[in-house]
Amino acid sequence: MVSNGDPAIEKSEFIQEIIRRNPSCIPERYLRSEEDKAKDVDMSALAADIPVLDLSLLSNGSKEELQKLDNACKDWGFFQVTNHGITAEVLQGTKKAAAEFFNLPIQEKTKYLFRPEFRQGYGQPFPVAEDERLDWSDSLLLFLDPSQNRCPELWPATPPEFKGAVEAYSAGVRKITEELFGCLSLIMGLEKDALLGLHEEMRTLMRMNYYPLCCRHDQVLGLNSHTDVCTITILMQDDDVTGLQIRYNGGWVPVKPLPNSLIVNVGDILEIWSNGKYKSIEHRAVTSETRERISVGLFFSPHTAVEIEPLEDILATQKCGRKYKKVKYGDYLKGAIQRRQQGKEHILKFKI
Ligand SMILES: O=C(O)CCC(=O)C(=O)O
Numbered sequence: 001m002v003s004n005g006d007p008a009i010e011k012s013e014f015i016q017e018i019i020r021r022n023p024s025c026i027p028e029r030y031l032r033s034e035e036d037k038a039k040d041v042d043m044s045a046l047a048a049d050i051p052v053l054d055l056s057l058l059s060n061g062s063k064e065e066l067q068k069l070d071n072a073c074k075d076w077g078f079f080q081v082t083n084h085g086i087t088a089e090v091l092q093g094t095k096k097a098a099a100e101f102f103n104l105p106i107q108e109k110t111k112y113l114f115r116p117e118f119r120q121g122y123g124q125p126f127p128v129a130e131d132e133r134l135d136w137s138d139s140l141l142l143f144l145d146p147s148q149n150r151c152p153e154l155w156p157a158t159p160p161e162f163k164g165a166v167e168a169y170s171a172g173v174r175k176i177t178e179e180l181f182g183c184l185s186l187i188m189g190l191e192k193d194a195l196l197g198l199h200e201e202m203r204t205l206m207r208m209n210y211y212p213l214c215c216r217h218d219q220v221l222g223l224n225s226h227t228d229v230c231t232i233t234i235l236m237q238d239d240d241v242t243g244l245q246i247r248y249n250g251g252w253v254p255v256k257p258l259p260n261s262l263i264v265n266v267g268d269i270l271e272i273w274s275n276g277k278y279k280s281i282e283h284r285a286v287t288s289e290t291r292e293r294i295s296v297g298l299f300f301s302p303h304t305a306v307e308i309e310p311l312e313d314i315l316a317t318q319k320c321g322r323k324y325k326k327v328k329y330g331d332y333l334k335g336a337i338q339r340r341q342q343g344k345e346h347i348l349k350f351k352i
């Protein structure tokens with residue numbers, strides 16, 4: 001642990017430091033219980049079934065691709081997207097910037113230590129109860145949009161390319177998101193610009209995750225099971241290391257990254273707006289004994305004042321009746337960040 005007199009640092013454990021002290025000693029609080037591990041059902045045989053969508057076909061209005069999008073959001077809540085228009089150089093630029101940041105000495109990274117009042121910075125973003133297992137990962141959270149939510153002092157100055165790389169990448173991802181919102185609006189029977197409009201002022205949060213090697217990788221989790229508290233997430237991960245797993249029929253299916261593709265998943269807000277037609281699926285990240293891994297998630301969500309509830313147009317097409325209560329997004333978020341959630345725990349509180 002680093003001691004520079006700052007109580008926040010004194011209290012924090014950073015994976016990188018744990019490994020530096022003794023790579024073969026995993027502190028108790030990271031180890032999963034036998035009971036928890038016994039619940040794991042490996043469904044890797046289904047990995048090839050996770051849908052892959054071509055964004056250029058979606059943008060051109062291909063009926064077949066729109067149908068695939070509808071099925072993907074209904075059945076899996078996850079899909080990979082190819083032909084998304086972001087160049088390999090731009091993807092690589094952000095991956096490299098993230099890797100260089102996480103590789104900095106801890107004294108350098110703690111200059112950007114997580115600030116709970118802004119909910120941004122480097123470190124553990126969620127309060128964790130004494131009896132909970134910790135995640136075998138470090139993360140850096142930064143708000144990108146709207147710009148008044150940014151905390152420039154928490155943006156790494158090293159590597160110097162960091163800001164430019166993230167700006168270029170996030171501009172591309174925002175375009176993809178707007179395109180997907182247009183397609184989702186159409187398949188939900190809404191006007192093309194409806195979903196984007198519902199956000200009022202779209203918020204973008206970036207979370208960079210760093211999963212170091214773990215000599216007892218089968219005993220820890222890089223990131224515990226959760227759902228994303230947003231409308232959709234767009235995730236970039238290393239092309240050649242599998243780590244993300246999604247919940248499917250009670251088991252875990254690994255997402256095998258296609259080169260230069262991005263992963264999209266439905267978040268809680270889209271599940272509520274669609275009255276459960278589209279599913280915010282539990283997912284988690286596992287670690288590896290031989291490869292470290294980095295992922296970068298961009299989470300898109302509405303303005304905190306927006307009231308979230310199943311959309312009337314959707315309800316009119318369903319027979320099941322309203323399944324979720326109305327909630328202001330800011331209140332939904334507040335509840336979700338009070339403590340790291342387990343699985344679908346948070347959204348279930350709003351089910352009728
Ligand atoms: O690293 C991953 O693959 C998953 C990351 C994730 O689920 C998150 O940041 O919410």
Ligand SMILES: [Fe+2]
Binds near residue numbers: 283
């Ligand atoms: Fe997630």
